[in-house]
Structure formats: structure tokens, C-alpha cells
Amino acid sequence: MFTWLYKRIARYSILIASFFAGNNYFHKTIYQGKLKGFFFPGLNCYACPLARFSCPLGSMQNFIAVKTFPVYVLGFMGILGIMLGRLVCGWVCPFGFFQEILYRIKSLKIRVSQKHSYSKYLILFILAIVLPILTSEPWFCKLCPAGGIEAGIPMVALDTSLRNLIGILFYIKMAIVVILVSSSILIKRPFCRFVCPLGAIYGIFNKFTFFKIQVDENKCIECYACQNVCPMDIEIFKVPESVDCIRCGECIKACPTNALSFKYGIYSSFKSPLSKNANKSTL
Secondary structure, eight states: OHHHHHHTHHHHHHHHHHHHHHBOOOSSSOOOSGGGGSBOSSOOOTTOTTBOSBOHHHHHHHHHHTTOOOHHHHHHHHHHHHHHTTHHHHHTOHHHHHHHHHHTSSSOOOOOOGGGGGHHHHHHHIIIIIHHHHHSSOHHHHHOHHHIIIIIHHHHHHOGGGGGGOOHHHHHHHHHHHHHHHHHHHSSSHHHHHTOHHHHHHHHGGGTOSEEEEEOTTTOOOOOHHHHHOTTOOOTTTOTTOTTOOOOOHHHHHOTTOOEEEEESTGGGTOOOOOHHHHHHHO
């Protein structure tokens, strides 16, 4: 356990620092100052009593709900996407970190195929775009387990008057939280892989981002050491530009032949290294 923590202390230190940077308003009421006009890069519920910044996904839905094109929000996510891709999920988002910690609990582990990871794009389309347009309500926010943990539970605990207002939607949200927490113990980052619309948006940029994982095809022995340690359970040596890669670097540290490395630059966004399997498929 301590060896595992030591190897990840740099990334986890940044994740913890990111959480406190975005959540340092220690009061039972919701902060609504000027900083709420800015976005936290990862999921960060607006209604959380600690939150200083807004959630880009929640803001996008609110713009859509009032029939306004979310230029500001999309521009913010687009700039981050081009620069970093899903690195935000691996180094900044505290909710992804929360799932990684839960997965370390000793229990039965279940491997779920990456074929199901495109479900988050369906959720993005239906809950974060279509339903807000049709109902003028931010439906993903209403069901978001991150919001349930960060805002729902604390607000009800801190403000007794809210307990009389609890309805069926709150209980549905808490049921989703229980399912998410339970599944995170058994499956690697289930929310990030199969549900998160924000990760889905950042993932679109993984093929074009300046920040990539590079595979040296001459060194790679296809031992699957990278997939075994990957929080997203990706065969990175086959798909270095996977929409699910969070650029956490765990695969780089685990590779026995040093076949993997980070690559950053404009050139890498237009020409990425191919794995052995990719080269074979083009012959």
C-alpha cells in the first residue's frame, strides 16, 4: 500500500491541491462571489458549500436550458482539450481521484470491456444536451453523483430546513451515489469510463491534443503491464490516442522496457506514434 502511494504521490498531491484550490469556502451557504464566474476544469458542483468555482458541465447545461449557445463554456473546454485532452481527468478532477481510492479497497475486481465506454457520449447527448433543451432543466446535474456527494449530502446535513424539502429526485440521486461508490470498489473508474459527459468532451480532443502518450514500437513487448496499472483499463500500447486515456502516466512508470513516454507539442497533435499492431494493420 505504501509503495503504491509513494509511486503516485506527485499526481495525488496535485489532485488534492486542485480540490482545495477549487473548494476552500468553508461555510454552510453556497458561495456566489465573482470567482463563480470562472470554471474549475473538472467536475465541481456549483451547489457544493465548499466550491469557489463553477462546473463547466453544469454551466453548459444552464446556458442550453435558457436557449443560449454556450460559447464561453465551450471555448474554455476547447482550449483545455487542445492543450491537455483528458489529462484534466487524471491530474485535476477530485471525483476521479475518489474512484481510484475506492478501487484500492480489497475486494472482488471486475474487468469491464472498453467497448462499453462510448455510453458516456449517449449520456452527454441525452442528459446534458437534449433534455435541457426540451425541459429547460440541467438534467445531468440533477442526477450527477459528484453533485450528490459534494453538494446534496453536505447541504442536507448542514441545513436542517432542507430536509423537509427532500423529494423522490434526492433519493434517486442518493441511489446513484450508492451504485457509483459500490461499483468503484469493483471496477476501475466506472463513472469516468462509462458515464461522465465532461470526460466525453475532453476525450474528443485526445487525438488532437498537444499532450500525448508516445509508444516506441521497437521497445514494446506487448506484456500488458500498462493495462494492468491503468486506472481506465486501456491497452495503451494499441491505442495511445484512446478517448479514455487520462494521461496519468501510470503506464509509463510500469513499462518494463521504457517503451512509453509523454510527448508534448504541436507536431504531436498532427502525427502520433503508432503501436506495433497499428503498423501491422496498415501493411
